[in-house]
Amino acid sequence: MPQQIRAVRGMNDILPEQTPIWHYLEQQIQDVVNSYGYRKIEIPVLEATELFQRGVGTGTDIVEKEMYTLADRNGQSMSLRPEATAGTVRAAIQNGMLYNQVQRLWTSGAMFRYERPQKGRYRQFFQTSIESFGMPGFEADAEIILLTSRIFKHLGLLDHIKLEINNLGSTTDRAKYRQALVEYFSKHKNNLDDDSLRRLDINPLRILDSKNPEIQELIADAPIMNDYLAKESLEHFDKLLSYLSEHNIPVVLNNKLVRGLDYYNLTVFEWTTDYLGAQGTICAGGRYDGLVELLGGKPTAAIGCALGLDRIVLMLDKLYNLTDKLSPYADISIICNNNDANIATWQAEKLRDQLKNIRVHVNYGGSFKSQTNRAENTKAKFIWIIESKDAPDSITIKCTQTKEISKHANYDDAVSWITKQF
Ligand code: ATP
Ligand code: MG
Numbered sequence: 001m002p003q004q005i006r007a008v009r010g011m012n013d014i015l016p017e018q019t020p021i022w023h024y025l026e027q028q029i030q031d032v033v034n035s036y037g038y039r040k041i042e043i044p045v046l047e048a049t050e051l052f053q054r055g056v057g058t059g060t061d062i063v064e065k066e067m068y069t070l071a072d073r074n075g076q077s078m079s080l081r082p083e084a085t086a087g088t089v090r091a092a093i094q095n096g097m098l099y100n101q102v103q104r105l106w107t108s109g110a111m112f113r114y115e116r117p118q119k120g121r122y123r124q125f126f127q128t129s130i131e132s133f134g135m136p137g138f139e140a141d142a143e144i145i146l147l148t149s150r151i152f153k154h155l156g157l158l159d160h161i162k163l164e165i166n167n168l169g170s171t172t173d174r175a176k177y178r179q180a181l182v183e184y185f186s187k188h189k190n191n192l193d194d195d196s197l198r199r200l201d202i203n204p205l206r207i208l209d210s211k212n213p214e215i216q217e218l219i220a221d222a223p224i225m226n227d228y229l230a231k232e233s234l235e236h237f238d239k240l241l242s243y244l245s246e247h248n249i250p251v252v253l254n255n256k257l258v259r260g261l262d263y264y265n266l267t268v269f270e271w272t273t274d275y276l277g278a279q280g281t282i283c284a285g286g287r288y289d290g291l292v293e294l295l296g297g298k299p300t301a302a303i304g305c306a307l308g309l310d311r312i313v314l315m316l317d318k319l320y321n322l323t324d325k326l327s328p329y330a331d332i333s334i335i336c337n338n339n340d341a342n343i344a345t346w347q348a349e350k351l352r353d354q355l356k357n358i359r360v361h362v363n364y365g366g367s368f369k370s371q372t373n374r375a376e377n378t379k380a381k382f383i384w385i386i387e388s389k390d391a392p393d394s395i396t397i398k399c400t401q402t403k404e405i406s407k408h409a410n411y412d413d414a415v416s417w418i419t420k421q422f
Helices: 019-035 049-055 061-066 085-094 138-154 171-187 194-202 204-209 213-220 231-246 309-320 322-326 341-354 368-377 411-419
Strands: 046-048 069-071 077-080 103-112 124-133 162-167 265-272 281-287 302-308 332-336 360-362 382-388 391-399 405-408
Touching: 019 103, 019 124, 019 138, 019 309, 019 322, 046 049, 046 085, 049 061, 049 077, 049 085, 085 103, 085 124, 085 302, 124 138, 124 309, 138 231, 138 265, 138 281, 138 302, 162 231, 171 194, 171 204, 194 204, 204 213, 231 265, 281 309, 302 309, 309 322, 332 341, 332 368, 341 360, 341 382, 341 411, 368 382, 382 411, 391 411, 405 411
Parallel strands: 332 360, 332 382
Antiparallel strands: 046 077, 069 077, 103 124, 124 302, 162 265, 265 281, 281 302, 382 391, 391 405
16 A cells, blocks of 8 residues: 655644634634724735745744745745735735825735644644734724734633733834843853844844743843833833723733844734643734835835634634534435435435525435434434335434434425424
């Protein structure tokens, strides 16, 4: 026998039992983003590597070690998208969507990162990415946060998560803070690990992201961003916080929250949970006013976030056992006593015409007993038994849950009985 071919490590199949919970989640998200007037955009899975180098930043983990990069047949370097913001911005610039106008966009799909696979962390995973352009005021920050909060409310997750938020200030504020961090960590160079030493040169803010306990001790005494923020930056954030409080959104201020991507300024936030161990962030975002210009467009205010759908599915399942609850079993499974699939197929087609949104299975071939077993295995609510091919109108319906049996002398009676059951 030829050897089996397995899926790529960290890239999962979503099996039929699991697809309904994904559809449910996508539907809930779609309803909410629509209600805020965000419009869907689809962008390619593969883009020029340079887009991510520029858009995500060469000093980030994503670009440094997580991208799936390949050469196409012309030798041009391409990468599978590790996130959707850079592609969305590229598309919006390329299609003239940003000049002097406000845009509210969202997209959803598979992203790819070469990470160590574990629960809630995969090499192919799914994100919904939501972005708005052309609104520099704090109201746009609030809108994205209200929107995500509403998604989590609809999903029943709001009581199980918290909103962590920080202010990264303007580009100038960050440059000053960066300088202060370089000075501080340079004094403690001997205590830094390799990762932090590398970050000290490329992106010292990222040291604050370190999970190493020894580095965390150092971080505790490091200069804090807040001391380096200009008046306007502080005002933007203060207004946002009071807006959120008026809308009853509790926040946790976390001045160590810097986010993995390079392009953020002012507001950054994460929705986090204790339910998923180390993979506790289910949505992350922030303002990125510099990105459009960095990718060749005119300076444009922008804010966005990405929801980690795989982690949200894990949470929904853990809290509400949704995979089991939503599993789509057949409603009616048809068997024919004398094994005449043709009659069964005719009746199934008629049932599909007459009963909307009902799932009908036909059992083809095999003895009456094996057909019955198969019908029961589909976990159908009703087994529709055509008693004999010579008397196709004599129909018995068995309810698999109550074990009730109802006999009918003709097809129409059987239909009107079963219609009342749904
Ligand atoms: P983390 O710190 O967990 O690596 P990140 O900062 O790299 O997250 P973002 O780039 O901000 O993540 O992506 C937004 C969201 O997408 C994350 O909060 C998470 O929910 C989800 N996500 C990111 N990487 C993965 C992955 N490899 N597998 C599953 N979900 C992921
Ligand atoms: Mg990551």
